[in-house]
Amino acid sequence: MKLFKIADLEDVLKILKEQKSEDICEEITIEESLGRILYEDILSDINIPHFDRSTVDGYAVHHKSVNGASEMMPIITKITEKIKMNSIPEKEIKTGESSYIPTGGMMPKGADSVVMMEYTEKLSENDVLIGKTVSPLENVNSTGEDIEKGELVLEAFRKIKAYDMGLLAALGIKNIKVLKKLKIGIISTGDEIIEYYEMPLPGQVRNSNSLSLYGMTERAGAVPYNFGIVKDDEEAVKKALNEALSKCDIVLISGGSSVGERDHTISAVESIPEAEVLVHGIAIKPGKPTIIARSGSKMIFGLPGNPFAVLVIFRTIIEKYINRFSEKEKFVTALFDTNYHKAMGRSEFLPVKLEERDDEVYALPLRVKSSSVAVLAKADGFVIIEKNKEGLYSGEKIKVYEL
Ligand SMILES: Nc1nc2c(c(=O)[nH]1)N[C@H]1C(S)=C(S)[C@@H](COP(=O)(O)OP(=O)(O)OC[C@H]3O[C@@H](n4cnc5c(N)ncnc54)[C@H](O)[C@@H]3O)O[C@H]1N2
Numbered sequence: 001m002k003l004f005k006i007a008d009l010e011d012v013l014k015i016l017k018e019q020k021s022e023d024i025c026e027e028i029t030i031e032e033s034l035g036r037i038l039y040e041d042i043l044s045d046i047n048i049p050h051f052d053r054s055t056v057d058g059y060a061v062h063h064k065s066v067n068g069a070s071e072m073m074p075i076i077t078k079i080t081e082k083i084k085m086n087s088i089p090e091k092e093i094k095t096g097e098s099s100y101i102p103t104g105g106m107m108p109k110g111a112d113s114v115v116m117m118e119y120t121e122k123l124s125e126n127d128v129l130i131g132k133t134v135s136p137l138e139n140v141n142s143t144g145e146d147i148e149k150g151e152l153v154l155e156a157f158r159k160i161k162a163y164d165m166g167l168l169a170a171l172g173i174k175n176i177k178v179l180k181k182l183k184i185g186i187i188s189t190g191d192e193i194i195e196y197y198e199m200p201l202p203g204q205v206r207n208s209n210s211l212s213l214y215g216m217t218e219r220a221g222a223v224p225y226n227f228g229i230v231k232d233d234e235e236a237v238k239k240a241l242n243e244a245l246s247k248c249d250i251v252l253i254s255g256g257s258s259v260g261e262r263d264h265t266i267s268a269v270e271s272i273p274e275a276e277v278l279v280h281g282i283a284i285k286p287g288k289p290t291i292i293a294r295s296g297s298k299m300i301f302g303l304p305g306n307p308f309a310v311l312v313i314f315r316t317i318i319e320k321y322i323n324r325f326s327e328k329e330k331f332v333t334a335l336f337d338t339n340y341h342k343a344m345g346r347s348e349f350l351p352v353k354l355e356e357r358d359d360e361v362y363a364l365p366l367r368v369k370s371s372s373v374a375v376l377a378k379a380d381g382f383v384i385i386e387k388n389k390e391g392l393y394s395g396e397k398i399k400v401y402e403l
């Protein structure tokens with residue numbers, strides 16, 4: 001009798017984290033870096049800002065010169081200089097003096113703060129009334145305040161975000177080392193599976209899994225390759241798997257992952273001499289019959305055929321592996337809207353809709369079968385109910401993760 005070696009979701013993630021992969025990196029320009037995985041630590045070789053500058057248009061002063069100044073009791077200061085952008089102030093400020101300074105202008109020596117224009121009144125070319133007290137560093141961006149020289153700015157294996165690109169530019173970095181994009185082969189199996197552009201006869205099912213895997217692969221920053229539909233035939237599955245393995249870093253096979261007579265993924269995987277099955281069966285609903293194997297430096301994921309299960313396994317496991325576990329899960333907290341019972345022994349992936357009522361966010365569960373292709377299009381996020389919980393109760397505070 002064939003039995004699954006059911007592993008917990010956390011253990012599966014741990015096994016995947018421990019897999020040594022052959023890192024192949026390449027150098028790219030920062031313009032090309034969005035969504036790529038950094039292969040080096042980025043340290044700043046400068047202070048940002050690299051000079052003290054004003055954050056407002058106004059008059060640079062030493063705070064002691066205007067101590068006690070107010071709208072009713074302004075203090076007169078002598079204008080020493082009109083500082084220009086992109087130039088070094090020529091004069092040092094002494095007690096009772098001020099310099100006009102634009103936003104972003106370099107602070108003159110002797111000044112430690114800036115009074116906003118709105119609180120000043122120019123009396124002549126040489127004198128200005130200051131109607132506000134300021135404290136040291138008020139309206140000043142001091143050297144290294146944002147980033148200090150030598151600071152670790154971005155850590156290796158971070159997935160580069162749009163705002164990281166601006167940060168790299170501010171550091172004057174043109175090229176960075178990133179991991180080469182992983183190539184991901186996608187195979188769908190099943191005698192009943194037809195191309196999505198064909199009209200299904202009774203018993204036939206359009207191939208939706210290859211397309212959702214294609215999209216999710218691209219979203220994860222890898223390159224998908226479609227290896228088409230393969231019949232439920234052991235030799236055909238082996239042939240397709242070997243072909244995909246020879247061209248890709250990771251192979252995803254949907255369908256045939258269970259233990260039925262027509263489920264050939266496991267035997268196809270086992271027929272590869274260097275393949276090692278790491279997992280066959282995960283304590284997650286849906287997606288239980290998932291297979292994870294390694295062949296040299298390559299990985300094979302045998303996914304259940306059910307469309308919802310495919311999405312769940314990709315979202316909770318494969319995507320994390322592709323991204324080297326570098327992305328923090330984003331979530332919002334919400335109150336669960338109803339009582340929900342689940343069987344013990346498997347973690348459950350539950351899609352939810354979010355609703356705002358009386359200043360609270362409520363999560364409403366969407367009833368779903370593993371065969372659904374539609375449910376995630378209706379969902380705003382998902383909840384993972386832990387393996388040993390019997391469900392969720394109405395009003396329970398939960399984390400809703402981004403889909
Ligand atoms: N005796 C047992 N039977 C089953 C178990 C079990 O533990 N013991 N687990 C069940 C669970 S849970 C799942 S999930 C399924 C997974 O089975 P397979 O991976 O072998 O998947 P298939 O039978 O090939 O397909 C299932 C379902 O999905 C449809 N499908 C398949 N490929 C596609 C595709 N590319 N696009 C759209 N839909 C697809 C297929 O037509 C089937 O309806 O096993 C249970 N059985």
Ligand code: MOO
Pocket residue numbers: 284285286287288289304306309370371
């Ligand atoms: O694990 Mo299966 O995907 O529940 O139907």
